[in-house]
Amino acid sequence: MEPFIHVHQYQFIRKQAQIVVNSHANVNDSRVLEAVRASVDDKVTAVFEQLSEEQSRLLKEIRSVDDREKSEAFLLTLKPYVIPFPVVTANLVKKVFPKVKKLKLPAVLEEERKELSYLGWEDTGTKRKFLLACEEGHWQGVYGMFTPVRDKGICMLCHEHTKVGLFMAETKATADGAYVKRGNYICQDSLSCNQHLTDIGRLRDFIEHLNGNKVRWKE
Incomplete structure (x- = not known):
């Protein structure tokens, strides 16, 4: 089977x-x-x-x-x-995040791939967090500034009461080049978040909302 x-x-x-x-x-x-x-x-x-x-x-x-x-x-x-999370390559990341230069991929152990609905990691140098998801062979991602907070809160993705941070992404909102910031609180620990995530729709909606609902999922 x-x-x-x-x-x-x-x-x-x-x-x-x-x-x-x-x-x-x-x-x-x-x-x-x-x-x-x-x-x-x-x-x-x-x-x-x-x-x-x-x-x-x-x-x-x-x-x-x-x-x-x-x-x-x-x-x-x-x-x-269990269907494992697909293998992520440097070329794929460049395709999903074309504007980000010198982006380092996180190390993902083989056994962790069956624990992931999305791949999340932080670039400590720029204090940016990246989320990368794949649904039915289509990829989408979002990145933004991530600021951990001291008090526990509810994660927008997994709905657990845990250590969270404010994820804020900047997206072009209008044809005249104006930008708008969107965000919400999500888990500081992405692996733990994955282990509590039971509704892929919340992840999809979060990424699409931060991207302004305008970016199609890429093959």
Whole structure:
């Protein structure tokens, strides 16, 4: 069976498995537990447009999860079917960020590629943060000034309450050359953000908003 689970879908399934584990730890009523299992099963199935019988059987094993050990075992069975983040090359980065000179790519370990819905990194010299995403073979990216803040906040991308920073991008807004700044708070740690990101739509909307909704995703 070929990989069919996107990273954000895997993270969603992981959270649903934890809901089942928590229910077994706190609920004794078998009818309530069955309702939780059925609800989680439906939610997991709903994040996929189409599933084969084999894929469906694999995902339905979430119903058998009743403790942390079984949850981890279930998630391990899914890992081979997670679609890894594509390999990023210097030429690709130049194409997505044509105006940025001497941009250094971050090192990405092979095992990390199955943890990434987007690639995020900072250029410490310029205090700029870069976000690079790929959806159905199309690439888009955005960069801007990134200022960490002391207090924790809600990340615009993953909606976790964590250490965040203000990401501000400057975009040409009108034909006369005027620029506008757009931004929001996102995680300081992009890898951690990826591990909590369950809705790829929030990432897409964020990048498109900062780019002024005018830049098409590049192949």
